[in-house]
Amino acid sequence: MTALRSIALPILLFAFAFLAVDYARNPQRYHEVAIVASMEPLKPNPNLPTFAQATAGLRGKDAPSAPSSPFGPNEHLFKHSRVGDRESTLKNLYMPWSDYCTAEGRKRFGDSLTTYFWRRGNETKAYAKNWGREGAEYIKREWGTPDDLRIEQRVAELYERGFIDEATVKPYVIGHIKSIIGDVKVQGQPCKG
DSSP, X not given: OHHHHHHHHHHHHHHHHHHHHHHHHOHHHHHXXXXXXXXXXXXXXXXXXXXXXXXXXXXXXXXXXXXXXXXOTTHHHHHHHHHHHHHHHHHHHTXXXXXXXXXXXXHHXXXXXXXXXXXXXXXXXXXXXXXXXXXXXXXXXXXXXXXXXXXXXXXXXXXXXXXXXXXXXXXGGHHHHXXXXXTOOOXXXXXXX
């Protein structure tokens, strides 16, 4: 590799010097624009299908169409994502007790709670802002499933036992968690010694 560098550097310097000298002698050569030929726009070929024709058959008759929603065309995707967030959060809320005190387990637990409460809080605000009372009622039902109630109860229980503190989750979700736990007081410190 060093042999290549020792050869390439002098060649590059020579080429640069040659171009610099040539530019000094003939600057107009580098400032002229040569028009090679005028170009005509492409015309459709009747023997080839258009993009619309070529892709028309890709969505088969059996392909499920997304149900329409007053809350946007992607609501079915958001709904599916909420289910995944709940499952992940529940899994981390019911992990073995010892995992709550390990660095890896605590990080996974905190990240899961942060993701869940961040999304829940943001959607609660956004649906009310974008769709008014109807959006607020809809998203309240969406985040009021039996699994959401289990998550709230478990968060309050883990907070009371001392497994959740302000260092567990990101600061922007503390308010959501405090609104759920209410008057619950911490009763222990299981990860201390």
